[in-house]
Amino acid sequence: MRLIIAEKPSLGRAIAEVLPKPHSKGEGFVRAANGDVVSWCIGHLLEQAEPEAYDPVFKQWRAEHLPIIPPQWQLQPKSQTRKQLSVLRGLVKEASQLVHAGDPDREGQLLVDEVISYLKVPAAKRDSMQRLLISDLNPEAVRRALQQLRPNSEFIPLSVSALARSRADWLYGINLTRAFTLRGRASGMNAVLSVGRVQTPVLGLVVRRDEEINRFVSRPFYEVQAAIHLSEQQPLSFYAQWQPSEACAAHQDEDGRVLNPKLAHNVAARIRNQPAQVESAERKAHKQVAPLPYSLSALQIDAAKALGMSAQQVLDTAQSLYEKHQLITYPRSDCRYLPKEHQADAAAVLQAVTSHCPALQPLLTQANVSGRCRAFDDSKVGAHHAIIPTQKMAGKSALNGYEAKLYELIARQYAAQFFPPWQYADYKISLTISGGLFTASQRQTTAPGWKVILGKKQQDEAGGAVNLPELNAGQILWSGEPQVQEKHTQPPAPFTDATLLAAMTNIGRYVQDSALRAILKETDGLGTEATRAGIIELLFKRRFLQREGKSIRSTELGRALITALPEQTSRPDMTAQWERQLNDIAQRECRYDDFMQPMQQQLQQLVQQALTTQIRAVALPAGKAAGKKRYSGARKKAARPAKG
Secondary structure: OEEEEEOOHHHHHHHHHHHOOOOEEEEEEEEEEOOOOEEEOOOOOOOOHHHHOHHHHHOOOOOHHHOOOOOOEEEEEEEEEEEEEHHHHHHHHHHOOOEEEEOOHHHHHHHHHHHHHHOOOOOHHHHHHEEEOOOOOHHHHHHHHHHEEEEEEHHHHHHHHHHHHHHHHHHHHHHHHHHHHHHHHHOOOOOOOOOOOOHHHHHHHHHHHHHHHHHHHOOOEEEEEEEEEOOOOOOOOEEEEEOHHHHHHHHHHHOEEEEOOOHHHHHHHHHHHHHHHHEEEEEEEEEOOOOOEEOOOHHHHHHHHHHHOOHHHHHHHHHHHHHHHOOEOOOOOOOEEOHHHHHHHHHHHHHHHHHHHHHHHHOOOOOOOOOOOOOOOOOHOOOOEEEOEEOOOOOOOOHHHHHHHHHHHHHHHHHHOOOOOOEEEEEEEEHHHHHHHHEEEEEEEOOOOHHHHHOOOOOOEEEEOOOOOOOOOOOEEEEEEOOOEEEEOOOOEOHHHHHHHHHHHOOOOOOOOOOHHHHHOOOOOOOOOOOOOHHHHHHHHHHHHHEEOOOOEEEEEHHHHHHHHOOHOHHHHHHHHHHHHHHHHHHOOOHHHHHHHHHHHHHHHHHHHHHHOOOOOOOOOOOOOOOOOOOOOOOOOOOOOOOO
């Protein structure tokens, strides 16, 4: 008997649906006519044991116990899913062949692997286990996946990476949360001060941004605009902006803005009613191909901007489109590319899109599905690919408002791959007036290309009130009545869902260590695609963050915690390095012990530092308790809260 173990019931039912009928359904499994059995986990059936499982004395939070480092790691069944674990225990014994059908990411790989290990499956059966990778729950896609099974042994490094992450997060979260909570109690603050290797640097980003905003003092700066006429007698044609020379550096700030009003007014007086010579008038043509299909983070960022959805709302809605409606592919993807073979399905996918979004049909007739497209690249696709629509046509199941809007966003992004490049021209004019340099520029769209399907407005950007005229170098124009504009520097903008997600995704910008910043790739970040939304939500639940309209701001409790913490725990450098090493484990470029041993040495130092820290007591924000005792940071796949 072949036993297929899915990650969750919805996936199990999708697999069973394509197996020979009739089916007989048991409690927690489905048996097909050919003898195959499909069963499932319900997210993680197992979890890291609590400290008191290793020693009852650890039930009390005491400084002398820290750091707690298990001599032998233990997993324990989750109470609410213990029954399903018993079902799998019996089926695994009966099976002659096992098929791993966890989600196609490192947590999905570990989720089933840890069950097989916990049930002490014989080595021969474990070594022959196969891997089923499904990213589309529609029947044809599931049938195709069943014909492309791979040895599960190929994915052992992915599982080891997830295991290292899980254990390291447990050590970090358990020990530092206890240490700082104990110090908080010593100052009279009765709250769990949750610390995690991902959540705390994210909180640090927000706290430091708020501090920048609070410290900010606006300063006036000045810009000089020359009013350019084609001749002394003709009306205004356009404005050109003064470009200060190096001689003006003493009157500028670090961003090149002129702070001295006298200088600006002197320049304006010099250029009033003076000849203006064209030094150059250059037009450069450019092409830009369509943005790639969505990864989860890219989708969350765009949906926050376009639809006002929070990161968690996007994740929940995408999960519904995938599991309930089967209208999109696997949503927890960090990849923005597609396998080459998927291009053959493009016409069918776009036909399905028009059935859900009839208003797009006139535009989709312009799509060229057979043309060369950079999104289809096997070398850049791992266990999962970009999020795209499936071939499922519209049916009776209606989408709610957010589902419909998010589906259309995903569909437009996918369709854009089959449109020509956006073509535009940058036109720049440079002039000399009384020895000073002035410039005007304009961007004009020459062919909208993919911007049509993405609904992007074609707004040409010009340096003046009207379109720039065609000019030639050496031409003499006239500078009429100039303008001196007083502007004011603006504080940094508070984080929003979109900008905080973007910061977590491209964390290299916030890494202090120049050597580490140099090796970080664009895909490295704080947390993973699947956990970032939950991390942000967790910080709200802990009452470390609060919303002010669309802005995300830190609370007094959050600021007090970051102030008390060692700086390295609230900066992204360490976490970025962890993510790099965990990725290296998954790529067979780093060993488990090479990651865990230095991490435990560092933990010893952090705990000792924490136990001598003074924490300022603050009034707790109103709302639910600031923390719970579930602080290990392990991702619970059933409910999908955040790690870290």
